[in-house]
Amino acid sequence: MKVKTFYKLNTLVQYADKIAADYDTISFDLFDTLLIRRVHFPDMLKAPVGRFIAAKAKAYGLFWKPEKVHQLRDKIEAAQRAKTGTRFEDHEARYPDFMRELLSHIFEDKMSDKLLEEVTDYELAIENAMLVARAELVDWMRKQHQQGKTILVVSDMYLPSEYLWRLVEHAGFADVVTYVVSSADTFKAKASGAAFPMLKEKYGLKPQRWLHIGDNPISDGARPNEFGIRSLVIKDASEKTRKLVFRIYYGYSLASAFWNGRMFQQMMLPLENENQPQQALYHEGYHFFAPLVGAYVQGIAERTRHLNIKKVFFMSREGWTFKKFWELAMPTVFPDYLPDIEYIYVSRMALAGPGCAYQGLTQTNADIVFLAPGNRDFRDVCKVFNLDLEGLTPFLERHELNSDDPLSPFYSNESIKYYAKFIDILEDAEFQTEIKRQTRPSNDALQLYLEKIGFFDYKDVALADVGWMGTIQRFLYDAVKHREDKPRLHGFLMGASRGIPFATRPDNYVEGLIFDYDRCDFAGSLVMYAQDIFEEAFRAPHSGLNGYQLTNDGFELMFRASDDETGREELKQNEYFEPLRRGIFDAAPRFGAASAVTGYQFWRLKPWLNYLLFTKLAFPKTDEITTLKHQSHLDDFHGKNKPFTKAFKAEKQLWDQSPTALRWNPFLRLNYYIAHALKILRR
Amino acid sequence: MNSRFDLTGNEVTRVGKYYMVSRIAKIGNYGGGPGLKFLIRAFIVHYFGKPLGWLLVFFEDQIRIGLHWAKSIKQRIVE
Structure with missing residues (x-):
């Protein structure tokens, strides 16, 4: 029977469903059939593993460049394939074997089974982060399993079946798969056709009752067909286009710094079942806020690693989002070492x-x-x-x-x-x-709180906050600077506007990562267009802290009441921004994976982040402003009096303009942009 | 991700708008900007990528053979 080729997944599934009754065994190819990769080129995933091994080697005092590790891996793998080719028809390699050889070569007497296990775990974690199950095909496979059919997953791959099981489990369809078979187990692959008689023998399968589905016209089409197995081949045009788009951006990213971040975001895109219809706020969270937060927390991680800071305190309330993002993304980016993190309850009013x-x-x-x-x-x-x-x-x-x-x-x-x-x-x-x-008394209570969270246990601590003048850190330093055991405070703000100059000292300074007024970063200064939006988007879902109070048995954190009108408004606002936060957190693991695979440092993403600030804050669509504009911005610090003299002219910002003005005044955004540019340049 | 494999709410056309504004007020670190050539290619691949992808898949073998021929002819000319 002729191999049937399909150019759309749904037509393949429809056809397979029609003929499924004739078969009681269905085997699937794994990669590019049941699972698709976010990237166009699988070898891209070897780079982060190379960096991981190089970092491990560095910890042992061995200096290996990641590229060198990568090259050596390819060389050892190729040698193993050539060696296998002398004994078997297929030139296959086996991951545990060539990775052990690679690690033994690099680490010599320091090589251990534990090290191999760590490297393997990281490789599989990266694979898992980059693989997505093809929803339609998996659903159909599930249906066939329910009808009592034997389901096989067969792959020509250097990862043995025990590792493929881990990928299948992570993809969420291990419960319907009967056997997972890899060419790395027996060196009998689909490419030569040797895998099929072996499978028939091993599992007692009947070729005439066996249907195979895959993406390779030879391995998954011609070879099983020659053995009497019915085979269907998927050449998915849509998937081809997706990869083509990624490939284009990947090419751009090599040539122009602007496109680095765009390629990065293409890699982060939700695929298959991840890509569901969502509210506009979710998209803003996923495509705008998440890259900014991701780059910011990665910037903190890079700085703390560089400065050998062992503890990062994420300051309430915006720090709640940053900490959560860190937990979801950073372990993938820096698997070798990260400082400890903690959420600290502080506020300007409390400190x-x-x-x-x-x-x-x-x-x-x-x-x-x-x-x-x-x-x-x-x-x-x-x-x-x-x-x-x-x-x-x-x-x-x-x-x-x-x-x-x-x-x-x-x-x-x-x-x-x-x-x-x-x-x-x-x-x-x-x-x-x-x-x-x-x-x-409030200071005494604060000291007790800080002692409890181990604030004084470190020589250096990093403090992370959204911005803007570093007032919280200023007050915190004032509160602890009398102590001998006070740590050095390294403040990392998302945006540092420095409205009042910060009294920078060696043991207390702030640095803006996305924008710092002291660095003359005009594009980054666009973050100042709508500061409130950032505060509201990142705000923790708990009341603000009013102060610290001594009690008979220690101290107590005094939170602002949430049952008054303002508290209820804030609650309403938090609920409104829930989809936005969901978007941010959904994007976090994909940010981590994209960062690990590309190896981009913070500065590589900065031009694209600047573009995001430009397009979303300085030249936003009217609908974006109406969607994101805050409903209620609570800040007890700001007071409630109304200025009435001419000395105070409330400058109407772009984001305060009416939807009508935003929609119909074609030069409004450009005017504001030029005015902002002049203001920044004058300052 | 939208149906054109683009970022929802921040499509390639928006990069185009940025490119136009950046011609007037080009300040800040934008890594040199998108570049008109890249921008046009990105636009084509997002807006006409689907038929392109279909053609690439449907004529995959022919394209591969064609590329192989082109390569060997080029090599012969060089030699």
């Missing part, structure tokens, strides 16, 4: 008070309060630093300042007069003593 317990209230810290236009007077200072106004009233009276006198320039042209009095108060030693007395 502002404890930061004054030893140094008092400094002018710089007080000025931070008045950066927010909603803060007006001394009452707002008390609110932010959690101070008791009554206890401080004598000092206000001493310096002839009322608690409601405007200190912010946004509220009165005479604010400078009151502000001068406020400075006098800050210089009053007794006032500072009272401040320290009032804030000391």
